[in-house]
Amino acid sequence: AAGVIQSPRHLIKEKRETATLKCYPIPRHDTVYWYQQGPGQDPQFLISFYEKMQSDKGSIPDRFSAQQFSDYHSELNMSSLELGDSALYFCASSPTGVKPDTQYFGPGTRLTVL
Amino acid sequence: AQSVTQLDSQVPVFEEAPVELRCNYSSSVSVYLFWYVQYPNQGLQLLLKYLSGSTLVKGINGFEAEFNKSQTSFHLRKPSVHISDTAEYFCAVSDRTSGTYKYIFGTGTRLKVLA
Numbered sequence: 001a002a003g004v005i006q007s008p009r010h011l012i013k014e015k016r017e018t019a020t021l022k023c024y025p026i027p028r029h030d031t032v033y034w035y036q037q038g039p040g041q042d043p044q045f046l047i048s049f050y051e052k053m054q055s056d057k058g059s060i061p062d063r064f065s066a067q068q069f070s071d072y073h074s075e076l077n078m079s080s081l082e083l084g085d086s087a088l089y090f091c092a093s094s095p096t097g098v099k100p101d102t103q104y105f106g107p108g109t110r111l112t113v114l
Numbered sequence: 115a116q117s118v119t120q121l122d123s124q125v126p127v128f129e130e131a132p133v134e135l136r137c138n139y140s141s142s143v144s145v146y147l148f149w150y151v152q153y154p155n156q157g158l159q160l161l162l163k164y165l166s167g168s169t170l171v172k173g174i175n176g177f178e179a180e181f182n183k184s185q186t187s188f189h190l191r192k193p194s195v196h197i198s199d200t201a202e203y204f205c206a207v208s209d210r211t212s213g214t215y216k217y218i219f220g221t222g223t224r225l226k227v228l229a
Contacts, residue, residue, distance in 0.1 A: 031214050042204060042219040043158070055213030090157060097214030100146035100165060105158040 002026050004106035006091050012112045013081050021076040021109045023091030029104075031055070031097025032074045034066060037088040037108075049074060050097045081113045116140050116209045118147075118188075120220035127195055128228050135190040135223045137205035146208035147188045148217070149179060153201045161203075164188060175199070200227045
């Protein structure tokens with residue numbers, strides 16, 4: 001069965017640089033979520049998209065932006081990177097985000113900011 | 115907003131012994147609860163979920179959980195653990211403030227199975 005694909009799996013950046021993380025949801029899933037998991041912490045909700053429209057925002061810094069494209073893949077853009085942005089970033093997709101349902105998680109992108 | 119509390123940050127248990135990982139949720143009219151497992155350097159895998167219906171939920175890998183409304187709990191149990199169950203376990207509640215449902219995770223419980 002198809003799973004959520006994230007790229008790259010690992011990313012190393014310097015402070016003040018920019019990073020772009022990509023997510024390819026499971027086909028026919030209409031909702032994409034982004035979560036940030038700091039070292040030894042639980043995943044924190046950043047932002048979600050439903051049918052290619054931004055739907056909900058969590059604790060996402062203003063330096064971060066995200067969008068979902070016509071083919072449903074999503075990108076998380078991170079600018080002016082800080083050391084504290086080092087974390088595991090998960091993308092998840094759901095068959096529909098307007099009902100409570102299972103979210104299927106990708107393997108994550110590990111971002112290291114030096 | 116809803117929340118979940120995982121009271122135990124670490125649980126050591128010997129192989130083939132039973133285990134219970136505790137999760138309590140904040141009271142609400144409608145509650146949708148999930149347990150996920152995370153192996154080192156991997157993503158989150160669904161173990162089981164409660165959306166409605168039977169309060170005893172069976173999941174993968176021999177895990178089960180019971181939704182207890184009076185105690186606002188959703189504890190995860192396994193009658194006999196294996197070394198391979200060593201991982202981080204997250205309880206999550208599905209919450210909607212606007213737009214889509216999102217997960218609010220507990221702080222996680224690290225299960226360490228000892229030989």
